[in-house]
Amino acid sequence: MLDATLYQSMFTRSPIGAIVLSASADPVILDVNEAFLRDVGQTREQLVGQVLFAVLPAPPEDPDDPYSNGVTALRNALARVLATGEPQSLTTQRYPIRSILADGREVFVERFWGVTNTPVFDADGSLRCIHHVSIEVSARKQAEEALLLSRRDALDAARRAEAERARLGAVLQAAPVGIVLADAGGKVIESNAAHDALWRRHCEPGAAPLDFSEWKGWWADGSARHGQALAASEWPLAAALRGEPSAHHLIEIETFGPSRARRIVVCSAAPIRGHDGQVDAAVVVLLDMTERLRAENALRDADRRKDEFLAMLAHELRNPLAPIMAASELLVHGAATPATVKQASSIIGRQARHLTGLVDDLLDVSRITRGLAVVDKSPLDLGTVVAEAVEQVQPLIASRGHSLALDVQAAPLTVHGDRKRLVQVVANLLNNAAKYTPPGGRIRLAAQAEAGRARLSVSDNGIGMTHELMARAFELFAQAERDADRAQGGLGIGLAVVRRLVELHGGQIAAASDGPGQGSCFTLTLPLAPGLAGAAGEHAPQSAAAGQALEVLVVDDNRDAVQMLGIMVQHFGHAVRTVHTAAEALAAAHDHPADVYLLDIGLPGMEGHELARRLRAGVAGAGAVLVAVTGYGGEEAHRTAVATGFDYHFVKPVKGGDLRLLLRDIAGTRGLGVQERRSAGGIRGRNLER
The missing domain is CATH 3.40.50.2300 (Response regulator)
Structure with a gap:
């Protein structure tokens, strides 16, 4: 059996802090070992004989902090030892230690302990004291909390990264430009819907590297290489994977799928480098410029045709003004003979009517382009419209030596229309045929009922039209490009007026030609007005009685x-x-x-x-x-x-x-x-x- 001295030596020098407490509700420190003194930073004289919670107080407990209950937890554990006579342990208990700084200020240093309270009995079984052992676990606790915090931070970071990836994915898919990401080997990482729609082909992530052997493109930048096919190494993605800086290129591509359509795109690519500076991936962006370039070309073409029209308008306005001014000067001088006066007056009247017709055409175009053109509809026979139109154009047809064949059905072709406007339409078509047919040509006008509509066509064996001109025959200023006989004059805007007037009558008009030198045919259709065949003449104006002067x-x-x-x-x-x-x-x-x-x-x-x-x-x-x-x-x-x-x-x-x-x-x-x-x-x- 070991003697008391040996036990005292073992207690005092134990590497684990320990104290002996009295078996009372407010325990007093009876003994303390060196390890405990080191742990709490106190001396034996400061502790032995003192009430435990007086010399080792803890800061006030914080009800919002689950760890701020050191004094309460230790009191409860000691009370259970007294009540049950059984050891009580506290795992990882927070119990700050008071420290006095050099300036006299009192602070509490956060510490964590593993505590065991063991009852010590006499030979007769009476509770003699309590052996309190405390192992400081502050470092372990801090490590655990750091690990927990690290795990929490990692989880939050992963969640943020996933949310960011989802946002970037949404932006990528919503972007109106084509975007594709490829790894350093050229394999697709991701592509958006706009890219797939542009190429009409889905780029499967992780598929074989893009070597562009199937992808077709041509330079469209207007340089010396314009129109040349891109080699596999010239594609912007290939250049980016080689580490070359980003650049913008205008390229014409051919899409996949049955149609194999051509599109013009602005293509730019940029390398994505890792921490070591090496190219890890590359991004390619494609902006479809096809419609914009077409619109710009159309605007330039329209502007050019407008300038040509204005030049032609100036020419057409000067033509009638020259003889009018010459004739008026002759009349003003008063030296003209009666025959000369009559001739000059005839010239002035004829040229003034021509000038008025030009102005009327311009007014018509102005009203039509502003949506102000209206028609005064009433029942009328299309045959009478044809007769009046032929009467207007007959002098031009005769002067050019044309033959005019009429094929108008005998039964009335009754339509709801504006007589004056429809005469203008038919006369314009006949006038057009006469002007664009070389002298001695043939013109044919046919009109008949067909499937509930009146169908009227004017055909000729004149200069004809190209397919490109046919597509724009009814546009403003388009006629200025026709190789017209300028001796006949005119502004070349009549067909635009004709189309709008026909549409205002609920009809349609179309142009057809087999090509230059093959003649042209213009066909219009108007809805028939069933049961109103005899109504055309009901509203004819009354004739004035002879001699009724006003x-x-x-x-x-x-x-x-x-x-x-x-x-x-x-x-x-x-x-x-x-x-x-x-x-x-x-x-x-x-x-x-x-x-x-x-x-x-x-x-x-x-x-x-x-x-x-x-x-x-x-x-x-x-x-x-x-x-x-x-x-x-x-x-x-x-x-x-x-x-x-x-x-x-x-x-x-x-x-x-x-x-x-x-x-x-x-x-x-x-x-x-x-x-x-x-x-x-x-x-x-x-x-x-x-």
């Missing part, structure tokens, strides 16, 4: 214009007076009311709309016919004229034939009341603009 007052501040309009009206057999201001017009109307007032809108002092209101308000104009004669065209000007009391709306220059027919119709209804006259003579507010 009193007409012409108002215009332009003295030349009012003089010529007055001469024209007088030539039609009516009495005419002319004035130049609104005040003169009101005075003349008061002294001698007129049947018809031809009023300019842009009058000085009081414009024509106000003059019309005052005439309507007085006795002199209440039952008269008011006709606006103005340079302002379009539907807005027409609506304004109607709102201010005008019955009709003419756009300058006034055509003599239209004015003669209007005055004839008014004369034919002279004995009727105002409302009856308007019902018989036409719709009030009728727009007489072409």
Whole structure:
């Protein structure tokens, strides 16, 4: 049996900290070994004989910290030893140790312990004391927490990386440009939907390296190599995998799949380097430029055709102006013979009509491009439209020595349409055929019913059209490129007007040609109006009774214009007076009311709309016919004229034939009341603009 001295030596020098506590509720330190003193940084004199929790206090417990309960846990364990007489252990208990700094401040150093409290009994079985052993595990605890934190950080990092990868994947797939990633060996890591759609082929990740033996591309950068095929080593991806810096290349590619379409792309590639600077992967980006380049080419082509058109317009406007100016100078000098005067007047009239036609064409194009063109539909026979159109174009056809064959079915081809506009359409097609057919050519017009529609075609054996021109035959300015006979003049915009007018009638028009020198054929179809074959002539204007002259007052501040309009009206057999201001017009109307007032809108002092209101308000104009004669065209000007009391709306220059027919119709209804006259003579507010 070992003696007490040996036991004391073993206790004192044990490498594990230990103390002996009294067996009481508030234990006193009876003995302490050297290892414990080192652990807590105290001396024997400071501890022995002192209450445990007085000399080794812990900081106040934090209810939010699950480890901040060292004093409570140790008290409970000691209480259980006293109550049960059995050892009690505490695994990894946080119990900070108080330390006094050199400046006197008290601090608590966080420490973790593994504690065992063992009861010691006397020979008679009485509890003598408690052997308290504490092993500091602070380093192990910190390592465990660091490992746990590291694992938590690693898990968070993995989650963030996965979320970032998902975001990048979403961006990659949503990108409107083609993107493909390849590893250092050229194998595809990932490609997005835009890339697969562009090439029409799915790039399977991990497949064989891209050697581009199947991929076809040609340089499209306008350089000396333009049009040359790319070698496998020249593809931007291959260059990037070699470590070459990124660059942008314009390349024409051929897609996969049955269609093998050609696309022009901007292709750029860049190497992706690792920490050692070596190329680990590469990224390629492809931007499809096909539609943009086509649009740019189309804009340049349209701009070129516009410039050509403007040059041709200037030429066409100068052509009629030259003879007009020459003839007017001859008449002004007064040395011309009657025959010369008649010839000069004929030239001026003919060239003025030609000039008016050019302006009308431009106005039509303006209205059509702004969506302002309207048609006044009523039942009419397409045969009468053809007859009137042929009558208009016959002089041109005869002057060029063409033969015109007509094949129009005998039964009426009744359609809902605007007579004047449809005559314009057919006359334009005939005029086109006559102009683009060499002298002595053949022109054929056919019209018949077909599957509930009227089908009208105009064909010729003229210069024909290329396929490219046929595709743009109805576009503005496209006709300027046709190798036309410029001696016939014209702006080359008639077919654009024709197409829009046909569409406004619910119809369609198409052009066909077997090529240059093979002639052309234009075919239009219009919906038939069943059961209305006899309605075409129901609204024919009434003829004026012979000798029913009208009193007409012409108002215009332009003295030349009012003089010529007055001469024209007088030539039609009516009495005419002319004035130049609104005040003169009101005075003349008061002294001698007129049947018809031809009023300019842009009058000085009081414009024509106000003059019309005052005439309507007085006795002199209440039952008269008011006709606006103005340079302002379009539907807005027409609506304004109607709102201010005008019955009709003419756009300058006034055509003599239209004015003669209007005055004839008014004369034919002279004995009727105002409302009856308007019902018989036409719709009030009728727009007489072409």
